[in-house]
Amino acid sequence: MGADRDDGRLLQPGDVIGILGGGQLGRMLALAAARLGFDVHIFTPEQKAPASRVAAASTIAAYDDLDAVRAFARRCDVITYEFENVPAATALAASEVAPLRPGARALDVAQDRLTEKRFLKEVGARTVSFCPVDGPQDMTDAAFVVLAGGAILKTRRMGYDGKGQARYAPGDDPAAAFAAIGEQPAILEALAPFRRELSIVAARSLNGDVAAFPLSENTHSDGILRTSLAPAQTDADTVEEAARIARSILESLDYVGVLAVELFQLEDGALLVNEIAPRVHNTGHWTMDACACCQFEQHVRAVAGWALGPSQAHSAAQMTNLIGEDVHRWRDWLARPGAVLHLYGKDEARPGRKMGHVNQLSALEG
Amino acid sequence: MGADRDDGRLLQPGDVIGILGGGQLGRMLALAAARLGFDVHIFTPEQKAPASRVAAASTIAAYDDLDAVRAFARRCDVITYEFENVPAATALAASEVAPLRPGARALDVAQDRLTEKRFLKEVGARTVSFCPVDGPQDMTDAAFVVLAGGAILKTRRMGYDGKGQARYAPGDDPAAAFAAIGEQPAILEALAPFRRELSIVAARSLNGDVAAFPLSENTHSDGILRTSLAPAQTDADTVEEAARIARSILESLDYVGVLAVELFQLEDGALLVNEIAPRVHNTGHWTMDACACCQFEQHVRAVAGWALGPSQAHSAAQMTNLIGEDVHRWRDWLARPGAVLHLYGKDEARPGRKMGHVNQLSALEG
Numbered sequence: 097m098g099a100d101r102d103d104g105r106l107l108q109p110g111d112v113i114g115i116l117g118g119g120q121l122g123r124m125l126a127l128a129a130a131r132l133g134f135d136v137h138i139f140t141p142e143q144k145a146p147a148s149r150v151a152a153a154s155t156i157a158a159y160d161d162l163d164a165v166r167a168f169a170r171r172c173d174v175i176t177y178e179f180e181n182v183p184a185a186t187a188l189a190a191s192e193v194a195p196l197r198p199g200a201r202a203l204d205v206a207q208d209r210l211t212e213k214r215f216l217k218e219v220g221a222r223t224v225s226f227c228p229v230d231g232p233q234d235m236t237d238a239a240f241v242v243l244a245g246g247a248i249l250k251t252r253r254m255g256y257d258g259k260g261q262a263r264y265a266p267g268d269d270p271a272a273a274f275a276a277i278g279e280q281p282a283i284l285e286a287l288a289p290f291r292r293e294l295s296i297v298a299a300r301s302l303n304g305d306v307a308a309f310p311l312s313e314n315t316h317s318d319g320i321l322r323t324s325l326a327p328a329q330t331d332a333d334t335v336e337e338a339a340r341i342a343r344s345i346l347e348s349l350d351y352v353g354v355l356a357v358e359l360f361q362l363e364d365g366a367l368l369v370n371e372i373a374p375r376v377h378n379t380g381h382w383t384m385d386a387c388a389c390c391q392f393e394q395h396v397r398a399v400a401g402w403a404l405g406p407s408q409a410h411s412a413a414q415m416t417n418l419i420g421e422d423v424h425r426w427r428d429w430l431a432r433p434g435a436v437l438h439l440y441g442k443d444e445a446r447p448g449r450k451m452g453h454v455n456q457l458s459a460l461e462g
Numbered sequence: 463m464g465a466d467r468d469d470g471r472l473l474q475p476g477d478v479i480g481i482l483g484g485g486q487l488g489r490m491l492a493l494a495a496a497r498l499g500f501d502v503h504i505f506t507p508e509q510k511a512p513a514s515r516v517a518a519a520s521t522i523a524a525y526d527d528l529d530a531v532r533a534f535a536r537r538c539d540v541i542t543y544e545f546e547n548v549p550a551a552t553a554l555a556a557s558e559v560a561p562l563r564p565g566a567r568a569l570d571v572a573q574d575r576l577t578e579k580r581f582l583k584e585v586g587a588r589t590v591s592f593c594p595v596d597g598p599q600d601m602t603d604a605a606f607v608v609l610a611g612g613a614i615l616k617t618r619r620m621g622y623d624g625k626g627q628a629r630y631a632p633g634d635d636p637a638a639a640f641a642a643i644g645e646q647p648a649i650l651e652a653l654a655p656f657r658r659e660l661s662i663v664a665a666r667s668l669n670g671d672v673a674a675f676p677l678s679e680n681t682h683s684d685g686i687l688r689t690s691l692a693p694a695q696t697d698a699d700t701v702e703e704a705a706r707i708a709r710s711i712l713e714s715l716d717y718v719g720v721l722a723v724e725l726f727q728l729e730d731g732a733l734l735v736n737e738i739a740p741r742v743h744n745t746g747h748w749t750m751d752a753c754a755c756c757q758f759e760q761h762v763r764a765v766a767g768w769a770l771g772p773s774q775a776h777s778a779a780q781m782t783n784l785i786g787e788d789v790h791r792w793r794d795w796l797a798r799p800g801a802v803l804h805l806y807g808k809d810e811a812r813p814g815r816k817m818g819h820v821n822q823l824s825a826l827e828g
Contacts, residue, residue: 130493
């Protein structure tokens with residue numbers, strides 16, 4: 097595990113932060129790191145990646161090119177990542193050369209939906225009912241499918257933005273559902289009768305301090321996040337419970353950096369954890385313009401071994417993702433008072449592709 | 463003039479903004495441009511310049527290498543600059559290939575203190591009394607030196623941060639003062655009995671819209687800006703007069719981009735213009751964390767041909783420059799609630815060198 101090898105080093109301004117991944121999250125991390133005086137080195141298989149275009153250096157190589165990973169790591173003072181599907185061998189090779197923050201354990205947990213659900217149970221967080229599925233035979237006995245009125249079959253690994261999923265209801269053909277997700281090791285999850293989706297983005301520093309941003313309330317369509325409203329309208333108990341869940345996850349993973357916890361809130365107010373993301377997260381983008389220290393700066397501070405920044409908001413914000421052709425409306429957003437536009441420098445506005453986002457600011461209530 | 467050749471083009475996200483100069487102003491412009499989805503190309507004679515480390519491309523060449531300037535310009539959709547001492551031949555070569563915003567006329571005016579003072583008179587802005595000095599003989603007849611109780615002799619060109627200046631009082635040896643500034647063409651300026659230093663940072667768009675940020679009150683020592691407090695405590699008349707001065711300068715120069723006007727406020731409230739800077743400005747750094755659209759985004763919007771953003775503040779801010787060894791206190795600033803740290807990625811903390819700044823935020827009064 098990378099975390100075990102971490103020598104506890106504190107970075108100085110001018111040191112180099114390595115980032116595995118070159119997408120928009122890496123880009124926004126790089127911009128935040130630059131503001132704090134760091135140089136950034138991006139590792140990505142992509143030519144002209146969004147993050148590379150704002151970084152001091154880039155290594156263009158495949159993630160499984162471990163020689164390239166080691167050469168990259170030798171030029172970094174710390175290494176972090178912008179996506180949870182970093183291959184285990186890549187994480188290991190990097191962490192043998194420079195501290196990997198967050199550590200490899202967070203990747204293990206987040207890469208496999210079954211491992212993740214079992215981990216969440218261990219730390220005392222509630223989830224939907226679930227069972228492992230290695231073939232259609234494992235689905236026929238799942239009593240909770242009948243109880244919940246339906247379920248979702250998901251591949252254990254490599255699913256994101258709604259990919260690798262199939263609905264499954266009582267009476268459906270298990271074999272057809274299993275075929276629909278490519279006949280891979282899977283997990284069957286009961287449908288949650290949730291009232292709304294919330295998330296909490298929280299950080300843990302190298303010395304164990306924890307800070308959580310206000311909750312956001314999120315809407316999705318086609319499996320892709322569309323909007324986040326923050327701080328979410330909610331009672332103090334919910335905020336406290338979400339913070340407790342985030343803290344127990346962070347501490348159990350001996351985590352360093354920012355982590356997001358996606359939550360379902362049921363009609364009775366109870367919180368179920370949907371999934372965790374061991375990285376900065378789309379539902380935390382609102383912090384860029386509504387907090388003095390945003391999630392990207394917070395992550396940079398944490399992985400640098402620095403003290404965490406304040407996590408309260410100075411404004412309320414509605415974050416709207418610009419997906420695919422939405423981005424062509426940039427001129428309308430630019431003219432809207434209180435709207436702050438963020439574009440990711442991606443060439444092609446393909447359907448479903450996250451091209452940018454807007455934070456519409458307003459005064460905090462109360 | 464570059465401005466005359468401007469074809470009025472509007473940039474699209476993904477286009478390339480060229481910046482002449484690679485210092486911290488270029489760096490912060492590049493970060494703002496990246497947030498709006500632009501690629502940035504830096505032209506600088508310096509290896510590892512602060513701005514190059516966050517840019518998609520850099521050309522490392524001397525400013526008088528006009529072939530390099532033209533090759534750079536061919537890769538840019540618009541060109542701007544981060545310092546007013548861009549050589550005229552460089553500006554001309556660039557502007558023959560791509561729109562130069564602001565145009566060359568702003569450079570002409572800002573590069574020569576005498577031209578600048580005469581320009582300010584033309585647009586109806588008050589200045590201190592002054593006279594041109596080509597040799598010691600021009601100083602002996604300056605009656606205003608006696609009236610003002612002293613004066614400052616300044617080189618007409620290439621002075622910044624208090625360099626190229628000498629005090630001159632009644633009875634002093636004119637030849638010694640002229641020798642102290644290197645016997646260059648100069649201007650003798652009466653001391654202004656000012657109460658305080660203010661500045662206004664304002665922008666003009668390609669279609670002629672003007673927007674001004676709130677005034678800041680500034681303190682200097684050793685000729686270097688130390689702090690800016692904004693919005694400055696002041697009456698409505700002062701705000702209106704400063705905005706009027708800024709607008710007349712911007713319109714008279716057919717200016718596109720952000721421009722700063724340094725002002726002296728006299729005991730009776732009157733405003734004298736000290737100097738203008740045809741660029742983003744240190745006294746506008748407070749806008750980075752106290753406005754939804756900061757001076758860097760505003761400049762990028764203007765030179766891209768986009769609509770200007772809102773220029774009001776959502777918070778008050780005290781900006782403190784981190785000069786030379788001040789930067790070693792970064793850890794203290796980082797721990798201070800409401801303080802937002804900006805470091806420029808410079809290696810050596812030499813005396814007098816601007817290494818970073820901090821914006822200490824507080825709630826707006828009223």
